[in-house]
Structures are given as C-alpha cells and as structure tokens.
Amino acid sequence: MKEKEGFIDYPEQQMILYVEKEDGKYGPMQTGSYISANFMDDYVLKRKNLESELREQLSLGKISPIKYFMVLEDLTLSELSARARIRKSKVKKHLDPDHFGSVTADELTRYASVFNIPTTNLLQVLLINTGEQFESHLILENKAKNISINQTPTENPYVVLTKIEEKNK
Numbered sequence: 062m063k064e065k066e067g068f069i070d071y072p073e074q075q076m077i078l079y080v081e082k083e084d085g086k087y088g089p090m091q092t093g094s095y096i097s098a099n100f101m102d103d104y105v106l107k108r109k110n111l112e113s114e115l116r117e118q119l120s121l122g123k124i125s126p127i128k129y130f131m132v133l134e135d136l137t138l139s140e141l142s143a144r145a146r147i148r149k150s151k152v153k154k155h156l157d158p159d160h161f162g163s164v165t166a167d168e169l170t171r172y173a174s175v176f177n178i179p180t181t182n183l184l185q186v187l188l189i190n191t192g193e194q195f196e197s198h199l200i201l202e203n204k205a206k207n208i209s210i211n212q213t214p215t216e217n218p219y220v221v222l223t224k225i226e227e228k229n230k
Contacts, residue, residue: 064090071098112197116186125161126183127152130176145171179214179221187223 067080071093080090115132118124131141138156142149147168154160155168164172173180187210189196213222 067092069093069095069098071095073097109196116197119186122158125156125158127161127164127172128156130172130178130183131156134176136175141172141175144175147171179212181221182212 062078062080064080064082067078067090069092074094074097075091076094077089078092079087082088112133115124115129119126119129127141131138136144138149138152142152145152145168147155151168155164155172169183170180173183176183186197189210209224209226209228211224211226213224215222
C-alpha cells in the first residue's frame with residue numbers, strides 16, 4: 062500500500078501501518094483506523110439496540126442477569142463456565158430466570174469478576190437520563206455530560222458505594 066492510500070483521518074483511534082513511502086522504501090506511518098472511521102457508528106447503534114432488547118427481557122423476567130451480561134460481553138457458555146470456574150451445566154441453569162435464585166453468593170462474585178463489575182451490579186441496572194430518555198450506563202456514549210456516576214467497591218464484595226455527582230460547569 063502506498064503512503065497516501067493508507068492515510069485515514071480518524072484521530073480517535075490511531076494505528077501504525079507499514080507502507081511504501083514516496084522514495085520506494087517501506088516504513089511506518091501513523092494513521093486512523095479505517096474500520097473505526099467507517100463502521101463505529103453502526104457498531105454503537107447495534108450495541109445500544111442489543112442492550113435495550115436485553116434490558117427489556119431482563120425486566121420482564123425472560124432472562125437472568127447472567128444471560129444479560131454474558132450476551133453483552135459476547136461470551137459463549139463454555140467461555141463463561143471456564144472463566145467463572147463453574148460447571149457448564151450449572152451456568153446453563155443460571156441463565157434461566159427460574160433457576161437464577163439458586164445462585165450462591167460465591168458464584169455471583171465469580172460471575173461479577175468475569176464481567177468486571179461489582180457483584181451488586183448483577184442485581185441492578187443503572188440508567189442515566191440523557192435528556193431525551195433513560196439509557197443504560199453500560200454504553201459509553203450514554204454518559205451524561207453534567208453528572209458523574211462512580212461505583213467504588215468496598216472490602217465487602219457484596220456492597221458497592223455509588224456516588225452520583227454533578228460535574229463542575
């Protein structure tokens with residue numbers, strides 16, 4: 062690829078490509094990501110729609126919180142089982158809301174660790190008022206501009222401090 066063909070104007074995500082320079086030699090060139098520049102909006106929209114559908118199913122009791130986060134994190138049953146160190150058959154049961162009540166506190170902690178969230182967030186969904194509607198806090202683009210939501214784990218793995226603060230204007 063020639064140097065001028067490799068340039069993509071997308072400062073949000075930069076990468077290094079090795080291209081043919083004008084003098085005929087090959088060397089590194091910093092440029093934007095073609096995929097991010099051309100497909101990121103589509104990805105964000107699909108992710109928002111997926112999260113919204115899953116949240117609706119979770120609210121209606123059609124799926125368990127484990128299924129909600131597993132799908133959002135794009136994990137298979139086998140991957141989740143291996144990472145949480147819980148038998149596959151047990152994880153499969155926990156995906157069903159009727160059997161979610163049998164999850165132990167230790168298993169909740171393991172799932173939360175896999176999803177990289179506080180244990181308490183397996184049992185709640187935080188929504189942010191974007192001015193037009195309430196959106197999930199899991200989608201970065203939904204972060205409110207004038208407030209900050211911070212969750213700090215405590216020494217008790219089942220308790221998290223949630224701080225909602227108005228940002229300085």
